[in-house]
Amino acid sequence: MASFLKLDSTNLVQDGTKSTRKYSFPGSAADFPDVVCAIQSITMYNSEYNIDSFQFQNTTFKLEVPTAATTSIISVSLQEGIYSYEDINRSIQTALVNAGAYLIDSTGNNV
Template sequence: MSSIVSISSKDLVPNGFNNQYKYSFPASATFKDVEVAVQSISMYNPQFNIDSVAYGNNAFKVEVSTAATVLVISITLKDGIYSYTDINRMIQTALINAGAYHIDSNGNNVFFIQLIENSTYYAAQVDVNPTPTVIGSYTAPPTGVYSSGGSGLQLQLEFHV
């Protein structure tokens, strides 16, 4: 038979360190020849991972080139706690606002750069794919840098830390 024991902030020992919990089992609990396993732990980190003062890591630029122009898209994050997905979404939003994307045959936006988590190396991974020299099966966005049908497109990501 298994039972779930939920330990929460109500079980916190007030020792000033927030590092000790105490759970009181009912008086009828008997433990003989039992095993205990942890099913899950949720630990929240209140320390910002993006901090303009402490780390200086809140701003970076994406350079989008066409045959005729180079557009520098500056992205500045507010100090806070961000996942790689959050930052990638902000990059995509900036690219949409600049019109630096394509649209596939299903109506999905296509970006040629993405920031993802690489759990093997406990790091961020930036994937940059070559942009097509002709629009091919893609549709140009209604406005922005790619809407005029630029060719020889390329992306360059530059981090300023």
């Protein structure tokens, strides 16, 4: 069973390290001594862009795609912002599909 727990600055333990957070289960007197738990996924938000035209000059890039006898250059542009790997991969795939760089199987799927 998975549950969502939000940890933010209100959970920060004031020990000077800013690396420990404490979560109190609302409405519960439960105590969990020596309990091990697993994290299924974590999302960490950052206020600094990882795609930035000034700081990193990484908002545009080109893909060289082989064609029958030569290669074709496909340009990809991203707006400045905070992107996950999945976001960047989706942008690349969209640019490749729009350029016709994928083969299409008999059911219409890009392969």
